[in-house]
Amino acid sequence: MASLLITAERVIMTPADGPTRVVSPGYVRVEDGVITEAGEGVPSGADVHLADGLLAPGLVDLQVNGFFGHDMVDAGETGWREVVTRLPETGVTSFLPTFITAPVATQAEALRRTRDLLPKLPPGTRVLGVHLEGPFLSEKRKGAHNAAHLTDPTPEAVGTLLETGLVKLVTLAPERNGALDAIRRLTGAGVLVSVGHSDATAAQTAAAADAGARKVTHIFNAQSGVHHRDPGVAVQALIDDRLHPGLILDLHHVGPETARLVFRAAAGRVVLVTDAASAAGMPPGTYELGGEPITMPEQGPPLRADGTIAGSGLRLDEAVGNAIGLGVDPAAAVDAATRVPADLIGRPDLGRIAPGAAADLVWLGPDHRARTTWINGQELFGGGS
Template sequence: MPSQLITAPNMISTPEGGPARVLSPGYVRVEDGVIADAGEGDPPGRPDVELPEGFLAPGLVDIQVNGYFGHDMVDADEAGWHTVVSRLPETGVTAFMPTFITAPIETQAEALRRTRDILPGLPEGARVLGVHIEGPFLSEKRKGAHNPLHLTDPTPEAVEALLETGLVKLLTLAPERNGALEAIRTLTEAGVLVSVGHSDATAAQVRAAADAGARKVTHIFNAQSGVHHRDPGVAAQALIDERLSPGLILDLHHVGPEAAALVFRAAPGRVVLVTDAAAAAGMPPGTYDLGGEPVIMPEDGPPLRADGTIAGSGLRLDEAVGNAVGLGVGVAAAVDAASRVPADLVGRPDLGRIAPGAAADLVWLGPDHRARATWVAGRKVFGGGA
């Protein structure tokens, strides 16, 4: 691949050891799919691509994608995987984790084996970073849209079955379940990021989970104990424990704007923007599937179960970035929450940043923070014009 020089009036740079910041103007030189140079001011040569407005940002990283474009990832066929991988860059996403929700352990293990067979044949598009297993080790009291018939304790045998393929890189569980702390230690030793979620745990139980190795909290405030002043729970510990990164579904439906602003102020540099997208995302109103159960996508708002329970979202990750900026979060911090922070959490320091040596996964965000063009390993996989 020939060398390529891209310039932009604004660029989100991630200097080593420091927070992301906006360079105005900025440039990136790409060689063999990797960022060879990045800086501020006049570029070292004539640009091959000159962005006229907006921001050049690191490719976005979404570590909670149940489905998209009509396909539920847990049972998508090869054509469905091709659609999701090739189209997610339309939303600025260059890497993601398909998320499999609660089901019997053997059903999940079979889905992992099927996914393992599909992955080698995927087209150019968003990178697959491994699989996020969300359940079945969850609390019946905080089940959300998960099927309570399949919720169970994380026995060593169940954990071993999920680890068989090596594809699981993130697992959400409730730390108050029997055997959970032992499971967290086992998963952490296996290189799996453990997240606390769908949990009625006390703050002390969440702290114990972090002591055992948990480093994330799944969709803060949703399907978890909260911040009651005399009975603090999962959300309270997520905000004060610097070892934990709270995931945030910033569609302004799952979490109100004031609460979302609180998350960014209480946990600067730790927030992870996620979509929790369901198969209904990117689709017109109608009935879709989530974990084998029907969900209804209304004209406005997130997908819903028949009983009115929120079931994933229809959010775009670039939209979440724009919503954060609309709440007063700086654009560099908003982009960071959707790129570098999740990439670092899942052990991929080569992604989610514009810095020499990083993969040339890039997105051009317009002034409205919507993706206009996207590159993966230096190849444009979405967009035109620039």
């Protein structure tokens, strides 16, 4: 039986009878990849003691288009291997690879390829399924998506994309024809639906939540926003307790004051995401998103040729650090990148330090960068000292 005892000066705990909180000092005991005990104090016999920083649950990213030079939709086995074995460097222990807009038949083929290669991957960051960001989006709010491939969510299209069973999250615009029926069908199949790339009114967004939508994709980006007489998606995301606003906290997609607003208005509902593109983790240069070129500049996010933001170069541990730097309580910042997305995707065994949870853990240094990452109690990244 493989066992591990980690003690730390500060631990993010998720007790069954209360909110996530920081315990100082604390410990985590692991047996066979599962957390069996977690609490306050420093018991003797620790295998690992973390003298600074923070021991947190492994980070959960629901929106990763690519990383380390690879676009997930066509990365191939070599690219997938690099991404899943290197994402632990960023503290991410579970993720949803994200496929952006393409013809439905092309997306279906990508899903089949992914289904076939997943069993071949080595131990690494967990693949929780696939996030389809499109093609059921608004032409008015397409962002970096190819307008030529945007379409309505017909029953036939939805059925085709559900065939592999890999789809766990779909971003769509609820104002498109047939969208509310599609939301009901998707949620009935266990798929999380997120409102995004949408010009919907607040009322249309509320109707999507009535139909089962529970998330909003990258709040304030590529969606109708806040207007005192014409409220849109962003307003409903902030005031509707059923909806969880995704937030790209690279301080470029959303300004710091607006990010503070999101955390205050949607306390306990925010989901930190990277929306990372293939340029993430790479030097400035030209890369690819959804089969089209993007440029990674010296500063800021990757861009299309017309200047449109195209994903990000953000790490999720960096997003947590940015939230804390804005004055967000550390427990709330970590929660937004762990427990909240894990619960939203239907994985209550992930994203928390509590007995019975998977032993997915990350040691965040004082700069909130990942130093060591464990998945199922196994150290898969050890960049700290």
